[in-house]
Amino acid sequence: EVVLTQSPATLSLSPGERATLSCRASQSVSIYLGWYQQKPGQAPRLLIYDASNRATGIPARFSGSGSGTDFTLTISSLEPEDFAVYYCQQRTKWPLTFGHGTRLEIK
């Protein structure tokens, strides 16, 4: 099973700041990694797929990078609605797996 380790567990920032979230895979997943945002009481939303492609309707302030085992989600300038939990997910190997999440909170 591919284990995805997200860091930090919690990130405290202010609106307007830049957020950098990390996801490390226990083995190479090539580029087949996605990122999701989940707000309390809501279903997750796909932000990024295949490491760097924004999903439909996702603002340009969200960007993804990486390949192999190390991936990054960057939010260039935080908006109030961006404070949420973020998960990474790989689709290279069965079972499909998620990271444990990074909580992005308002400082």
Next chain:
Amino acid sequence: EVQLVESGGGLVQPGGSLTLSCAASGFSISAYWMSWVRQAPGKGLEWVANMKEDGVGKYYVDSVKGRFTISRDDAKNSLYLQMNSLRAEDTAVYYCACDYIPNYFDYWGQGALVTVSS
């Protein structure tokens, strides 16, 4: 507009059975991979099962193999998850999802809560 609506959640005793349904609208489920993803209370996301668009390929996380079955009814444009031999650790919100991009979860339902408790 793509919409997924789950139903069938509830309280069930350990060892019991439950079937979740997911009614889709705005697209045909037979054209896409479809998935179930769950989230235990206060915990992260766990992929449970998915089905290829051909209706033949079905995949499961090890913890549910032999107990859960994913299926669909194309005429009703609905996805199902039959859950047998339920355990306390199956307690979670179960989401139905459409994989517009195979094995990513592009569209989600609102979730159905399954509680396994005596």
